[in-house]
Amino acid sequence: MSTPESIVVIGAGLAGAKTVEELRSLGFTGPLTLIGEESHAPYERPALSKEYLAGSAEFTDSLVHPLEWYAENSIDLRLNTSATAFDAAAHTVTLSDGSTVDYGALVLATGAAPRRASIPGADAEGVLYLRTKEDSDAIRAAAVKGKKLAIIGGGWIGLEVAAGARNAGADVAVLELDPLPLARIVGDRAAEAFASLHRDKGVDLHTNAEAAEILVADGHVTGVKLKDGTLIDADTVLVGIGAIPNIALAEAAGLTIEAGGVAVDAQLRTSDADVFAVGDIAAQNHPVLGRRVRVEHWATALNQPKAVAATLTGTDTDFTELPYFFTDQYDLGMEYIGSVPRGVQPEVVFRGDLESREFIAYYLNADGAILAAMAVNIWDVIDNLKALILSGKPVDRARLEDSTVAISEL
Known part of the structure; x- marks a missing residue:
């Protein structure tokens, strides 16, 4: 143009x-x-x-x-x-x-x-969201030693805030609607690695947990009531249910x-x-x-x-970069590249050790080609993972799993 x-x-x-x-x-x-x-x-x-x-x-x-x-x-x-x-x-x-x-x-x-909660009590003082500097300031002020933070939603934002709050000494409960946090994105086995990480760090992780009401007394948050009647004490509630x-x-x-x-x-x-x-x-x-x-x-x-x-400025240019995101939680760092189409259930092949949380997860289509890959506590591999995805070629599963085979040779 x-x-x-x-x-x-x-x-x-x-x-x-x-x-x-x-x-x-x-x-x-x-x-x-x-x-x-x-x-x-x-x-x-x-x-x-x-x-x-x-x-x-x-x-x-x-x-x-x-x-x-x-x-x-x-x-x-x-x-x-x-x-x-x-x-x-x-x-x-x-x-x-x-x-x-x-x-x-x-x-x-x-x-x-941020997507707003529509349950009773959601407009009370002490119910927070995260999008702006001021939001982060409010969470940091509330998530300190001796205080209780309940997080509705176990997505990336919820888990990252949980990690920061635990590191600051706050008591943290995460309320996740699904059987495992992040499972829809990373799959069940990888999701379990994130879930166990947070439980190991002292997070009270509730799964299959649907918030029914944010409890309020004298205008201030006192906790969250789940659909099954479980009561979660809290001084502050962070809502992280998407955008x-x-x-x-x-x-x-x-x-x-x-x-x-x-x-x-x-x-x-x-x-x-x-x-x-x-x-x-x-x-x-x-x-x-x-x-x-x-x-x-x-x-x-x-x-x-x-x-x-x-x-x-005059040079018609396509945007061709693959989707990429990262997270940092406690001592876990992760990079994810690629995209699994909505509705597709990929085969997930692992390289490394899930228990020590040092692994790569490959997400394969029915032909064995890699749609996406996630590297957890393994670094300097994203360019090679990107090349694998862009090739569109099936990759031998045994070689994917074999850590002695360099990714660049796949």
Whole structure:
């Protein structure tokens, strides 16, 4: 496409900040506006449930750029401001202060919001969610020695917060709806490794546990009641039951919505040729995976802007990176690459030792080709795992399991 005269980016998280950075680095010199609802300069969110929550890193370590960088690069950064609508025909964005901004091209990087609990007591003081710096601050203040934290949801956020809270000395209960936390993502055997890790660290992990009510006395949380009548004492409750993509602007403007997000092509262009979407909301027709995928992870927000910026500056570029995410919990570090299609039950082949939590899990399709792989406490293998996935070729299971066979030789 031809380079637009001006570009507006809605959403000042990692994806939005990297979009304006890439545009300037590729030589775009036109007006560039970045709109963000928070008061902080754009920052990366993983540390909110990891290093920053644990107190081992400063918030400034998570900033994409210092605040002054935006002025130095002639980026009109508008904080404490939300976009209330955009008019695709008029090429204007309406802001929360009533003003409008014209655009030649628009990039939506509006991210996602925590899914809210709908049970009684969910609006009480002491019920927390995690999305912003302030949320992380509140959790850190509550998760201290002598205090009890109940976490509804045993997903990545719930387990990472559980690890941070236990390390800080808090009593932690995790309430997971399924028989094992993470099993839908990593499979039962690998999920058991995560479950046993948390139990070994003193987490009171409840599975097949559905929260029925958050108990409140005098306006303050006192615990959680499960559907089976079990009572869990708590001073604070963290709700970590997933996220909802912020697609209201796109829907109101008439953009095509699919797979729970804004439908985009290989180049992350929406159904409107002058509007793009990146990050959590982008439901991309992925040119490598051959299907539409939407990925709510840090690496997507980091890398998609490179493709968008290249396309906007005149070089049509597909986004071809495989989904990738990582977690840190206590002394366990994990990297996962690839994607298992929804509804597919892959065969899982392991290399290494699950009991010591040093292993690789390979997720195979019916033909024996690798769809995804997860490395737990095994490092510097992601590039080779990525190559295995991209080859699309069946791999001998015995060789996959054999730690004496180098992954590069598979």
